Amino acid sequence: MVERYEIRLSGSGGQGLVLAGVILAEAAAIHDNMYAVQSQSYGPEARGGASKSEVIIGSEPISYPKATSPDLLLALNQESFNKYAPSVQAGGLIVVDSDYVVDELKGNYRLIGLPMTDLARTQIGREMVVNILCLGVIQELTGTVSREALERAVMHRVPRGTENINMKAFALGIETARKHKQEHPNG
Amino acid sequence: MKIKEVRFVSGNEACAIGAIAAGCTFFGGYPISPSSEIAEFLAELLPANDGRFIQMEDEIAAMGSIIGASLAGAKVMTATSGPGFSLKQENLGFACMAEVPCVIVNVMRGGPSTGAPTSPAQADILQSRWGTHGDHPIIVTCPTTVQEIFLEVIRAFNLAERFRNPVLYLLDEINAHMREKIEIPEASELELIRRPAPPQAENWGFPYRRNAEGVPLMPDFGTGHRCHVTGLDHGETGFPTGNAEIRQALHHALMAKIDKNAASIYKNDLFMVEDAETLIIAFGSTARSARRAVELLRKQGRKVGLFRPITLYPIPEADILKAAEGKRKIVVPEMNLGQYVLEIRRILGHDIPIAQVNRTDGEPITPDQIMAAV
Numbered sequence: 169m170v171e172r173y174e175i176r177l178s179g180s181g182g183q184g185l186v187l188a189g190v191i192l193a194e195a196a197a198i199h200d201n202m203y204a205v206q207s208q209s210y211g212p213e214a215r216g217g218a219s220k221s222e223v224i225i226g227s228e229p230i231s232y233p234k235a236t237s238p239d240l241l242l243a244l245n246q247e248s249f250n251k252y253a254p255s256v257q258a259g260g261l262i263v264v265d266s267d268y269v270v271d272e273l274k275g276n277y278r279l280i281g282l283p284m285t286d287l288a289r290t291q292i293g294r295e296m297v298v299n300i301l302c303l304g305v306i307q308e309l310t311g312t313v314s315r316e317a318l319e320r321a322v323m324h325r326v327p328r329g330t331e332n333i334n335m336k337a338f339a340l341g342i343e344t345a346r347k348h349k350q351e352h353p354n355g
Numbered sequence: 356m357k358i359k360e361v362r363f364v365s366g367n368e369a370c371a372i373g374a375i376a377a378g379c380t381f382f383g384g385y386p387i388s389p390s391s392e393i394a395e396f397l398a399e400l401l402p403a404n405d406g407r408f409i410q411m412e413d414e415i416a417a418m419g420s421i422i423g424a425s426l427a428g429a430k431v432m433t434a435t436s437g438p439g440f441s442l443k444q445e446n447l448g449f450a451c452m453a454e455v456p457c458v459i460v461n462v463m464r465g466g467p468s469t470g471a472p473t474s475p476a477q478a479d480i481l482q483s484r485w486g487t488h489g490d491h492p493i494i495v496t497c498p499t500t501v502q503e504i505f506l507e508v509i510r511a512f513n514l515a516e517r518f519r520n521p522v523l524y525l526l527d528e529i530n531a532h533m534r535e536k537i538e539i540p541e542a543s544e545l546e547l548i549r550r551p552a553p554p555q556a557e558n559w560g561f562p563y564r565r566n567a568e569g570v571p572l573m574p575d576f577g578t579g580h581r582c583h584v585t586g587l588d589h590g591e592t593g594f595p596t597g598n599a600e601i602r603q604a605l606h607h608a609l610m611a612k613i614d615k616n617a618a619s620i621y622k623n624d625l626f627m628v629e630d631a632e633t634l635i636i637a638f639g640s641t642a643r644s645a646r647r648a649v650e651l652l653r654k655q656g657r658k659v660g661l662f663r664p665i666t667l668y669p670i671p672e673a674d675i676l677k678a679a680e681g682k683r684k685i686v687v688p689e690m691n692l693g694q695y696v697l698e699i700r701r702i703l704g705h706d707i708p709i710a711q712v713n714r715t716d717g718e719p720i721t722p723d724q725i726m727a728a729v
Contacts, residue, residue, distance in 0.1 A: 190534055194363040197536040204363075207533040209473070232647035232722050233533050233640070 172226040173312055174235040177302070178252050179244030179265075181219040184299030189221030191303060191321045192313060196225045199317030205233040218247060225312055240310060242302055243269055244285065253277070263305060280309065282344055288337060297337035300326065304341020308349070315342070357541040366504045366531040370460060370524075371396035372539065373508035374432050378547050379458075380406040381429040383420030385413050385439060388472040389528040390462035393434035414439035418446035418459070425455045426584065428575030430512055430549075434460035438469055440479055440486070447521055448487035451609070453584040454519040454563070454571050456550055458511045463527040463639075463690075465715060474717030475528035477639055478691040483523045484668050490606060492613040494518070494620060495668040497525040497638045501535035507665065513548040514620060518612055519570050525667070527690065529640035529719055553580065561591040563605075569612040613669055622665040623674050627653065631660030633729050634682045636675070636699055638664050641688050641720050648725040659729055667695065672702050679703050686728045688712035688720045 175192065177185040186208045193206035208221045222235045237257045242264075243249035249262070249269045256262055258276045266281030282305060288298040300322055307318050319338065326334045364372070371393050374382070382401055384394040394410070401408040407424070411417040414435055421431040435443060440461045450457055461483065465476040479486075483495045494514050498507040508524060515522040553559045553572040562573040562582050574580035583593035588602040596602065613620065624642075627649055628634060637645035642663045652659045662678040664671055679685060685707055687696040692713050700709055710728045714720050 190363075193534060198361060198363050203536075205533055205535050207529065231643050231650060233529065233643055234719055234721075236721060236723070 170226065171228050172224060172230065173240075174238040174257070175223040175225070175240045175242075175306075175312075176235045176238040176252055177221045177223070177242045178248035179219055179242075180247075183219065183244055184296065185219050185221045185242075185244075187325060188299040188303055189223050191300075191318065191325050192306070193223045193225070194325065195313045195317035195321035196223075199320050200314050202226065203228060203230050205230045207233050218251070220248070220252075240306065240312075242306065244298070244302075245269065246271060249273075261309065263302070263309065280348060282348060284341070284344075287340060287344060291340055292333055292337050294333055297330075297334055300334045301337040301341040301344075304338040304343075305345040306341075308342045308345035356544050358538045359541045360539040361536060362539065363534055363536050364501065365392065365534045366501045366526055367392035367462070368396050369501045369505040369537050370434070370508050370526065370531075371400055372537075373505040374458070374512070375400050375404050375406075376505075376539070376542065376545060377509040377512035378430045378549075379432050379512065380404075381409075381421060381424035381431045382406070382433065383409045383411050383417045383424065383431070384433050385411055385417045385435070387414070387436045387439045389464055389475075389531050390434045390436045390439075390460060390526075392531075393460060393462070397432075414442040415446060418443040418450075421457050422446060422450050422453070422455050425450075425457050426453075426576045428577070430456070430516065432458040432460065432512075434462065436462045436464050436472075437466045437476075437479060440482065444482075444487040448489060448491060449586045450521045451487065451491040451493065452489075452586050454573065454609075455521070455584075456515040456519050457521050458508070458515050458524055459521055460508075460524045460526065462531045463525060465717060471717050473528065475640065475719060476690045476715060476717070477525075477527055477641060478694070478715065479525065480667065480689070480691065480694040481697070483525060490610065492518075492520055492609050493668055494520060494522045494613060494666070495525060496522065496622070496665055497667050498665060499530065499624075499639060499642045499663065501530065501533065502537045503665075504530060505537050505539070509545060509547070510622075513546070516548045516550045517570065518568070518616070519550055519573065520613065525639065527640050533640075562593045563589065564591045565608065565612075568616055569608055617669040617671075620666055620669055621671040621674060623671055623678075624663040624665060625678065626661040626663070628660035628662055628678050630658055632658040632682060633660075633684045633686060634679055635659065635661045635686045635688065635725060635729070636664070636678075636695075637661065637688050637725075638667060638695070641690055644720050644722050645688055645725055647722040648729065651722060652726060652729060657729070670698055670702070675699065675702050679707065682707065684729070685709045686712065686725065688725050688728070690714055690720060
C-alpha cells in the first residue's frame with residue numbers, strides 16, 4: 169500500500185458519486201484497516217450541476233483531505249473529464265464513461281473507457297446503480313481496496329431493499345473491467 | 356482506552372454523537388448549511404436517549420430555547436452557521452451575563468451575509484471572540500479531524516458546565532462534511548463534568564455567589580430554590596442593581612472566571628516545532644493543509660513546524676510565545692482575509708516576520724500555497 173493514493177469521482181449531481189466515495193473510503197478505513205478520508209463538493213442543487221467526491225487512502229494518517237493530483241479519476245461526463253483530467257498525476261489512471269466522454273484530451277495518463285451508465289441501464293435495469301458498478305470497475309482495475317471490504321461496505325451503505333441489484337451492479341463492474349483487461353493486456 | 360465502537364462518519368455526525376456522549380439532553384436549532392446534519396442526527400439521537408429535540412422558528416429563538424433548557428438543568432447545544440451565528444449574538448450575550456452553560460456550534464461558511472452556503476471558510480474567528488456587545492467571557496475551541504470533533508465537543512460541554520459559560524465550537528464546511536474513521540470510547544472512559552451544585556440549603560438565595568474557581572453556585576430552576584436571572588447588572592441574589600461597586604465586581608468576576616483558569620482551558624497540538632526555523636500557526640481544517648506542508652517540506656530537509664491551537668480563546672499567549680521563540684519566520688494560513696493573525700502579531704510583535712496565507716474563494720488553502728509562503 170502506498171503512503172497516499174488520491175481518488176476523484178466526478179460526474180453530475182444525482183449520480184450517487186458521494187455515496188460511492190463514502191463506500192470506497194469506509195471499505196478502506198473500516199474493513200481493510202487503512203487510513204481513509206472522504207470529502208465532496210457540490211453546488212446548492214440536489215440534481216444536475218457538477219458533483220465531485222474525493223477519497224484519499226493511505227498507509228499513514230492523512231493530513232490534507234483533498235485530492236491535489238489524483239492517482240485515479242473517474243469521469244462520468246465530458247464536463248468533469250475536461251475539468252479534472254489535467255490535474256491527474258503523471259502516469260495516473262482515468263476511467264471514463266465511453267458514451268458520455270467522447271472528446272479525449274491527450275495527456276500522460278492511462279485512459280480506459282467503458283459504457284458504465286449504459287450497462288447499469290440495460291444489464292441491471294436501473295441507471296441509478298451506476299455508482300456501485302463503477303466501484304466494481306475501480307476495484308478490479310486498481311486493487312486499492314479489497315473486493316471483500318467493498319462488498320461489506322456496499323451492503324452497509326446502500327438503501328435497504330436495493331442490496332441485490334447493487335451487488336449485481338458491483339459484480340458486473342468487476343466482470344466488465346476484467347474483460348477489458350483481457351482484451352487490452354497492455355493497458 | 357476501551358473502545359465501544361468504530362464508525363466511519365462525517366464531522367457533523369461525530370459532533371452529534373459526541374454531544375450525546377457528553378450528556379447533552381436538549382438541542383434547540385434552526386437548520387442552516389453546512390451545519391444542518393448536526394440537527395438532523397440529533398433529531399433521531401436525542402429522543403432515543405431520553406433527550407428533547409426542538410426545531411424553533413429561527414436562530415434567535417433556538418438560542419433562547421437552549422438558555423431556558425440549561426437553566427432548568429439540561430446540558431444543551433445548538434448548531435448553526437455564519438448568518439445564524441450573527442442572529443444568536445444577542446442571546447449569546449445574555450448567556451454570558453446570566454452565566455448559562457451552553458455549547459454553540461458554528462460550522463463556518465463564507466460571509467458577510469449569506470455568503471456561500473456550501474463552501475468552507477474560517478471567517479468568524481473574531482466574531483466568536485467579540486460578536487456580542489460588551490466585555491464578556493468566552494471560550495472558543497476549534498477541532499481539526501473527525502475523531503477530534505467527537506472528543507472536543509465533549510470537552511466543550513465540560514468547559515461550559517464547569518465555568519457556567521457559553522462555549523463556541525467552530526467547525527467548517529470541510530471537516531463538518533468530510534468522513535473519517537472514529538473510535539467511540541466506552542462511556543466509563545469519558546470524564547463528564549456537571550455544573551457546580553449549590554449548597555444543600557433549604558432555599559439558597561444567592562445564585563450568583565461563587566465557588567473557589569469563581570463560578571456561581573446556581574441551583575437549577577424547578578428544584579425548589581428561589582432563583583432570578585437577568586441580563587442587567589446584578590449582585591449575588593441575581594436581582595438588578597445600580598450599586599457601582601457590585602456592578603464593577605460583577606464585570607471583573609465574569610472575566611476572571613475564564614482568565615484565572617485559562618491554563619486548564621488551553622489546548623494545543625505541536626508538530627515538529629522544536630528544531631523548526633519556520634513555524635506555521637494554523638487551526639481547524641486549514642491545520643491539515645499546514646501539516647501536509649510540514650510533512651512535504653521535512654522530506655526536502657526544510658526545518659518547519661506546526662503550532663495548532665485547539666482552544667482559540669482564551670488565547671494561549673505564553674504557549675505561542677514559547678513556540679515562536681528563536682524562529683526566523685511565522686506563517687499564518689486561515690480561510691479569511693487575516694483575523695487570527697492579528698492576535699499573533701499582537702503577541703509576537705514586529706521583530707519576527709509574519710507571513711499570511713489567506714483565501715476566501717470557497718476553496719481550501721492548499722499545502723502548496725503554504726509551502727510557497729514558507
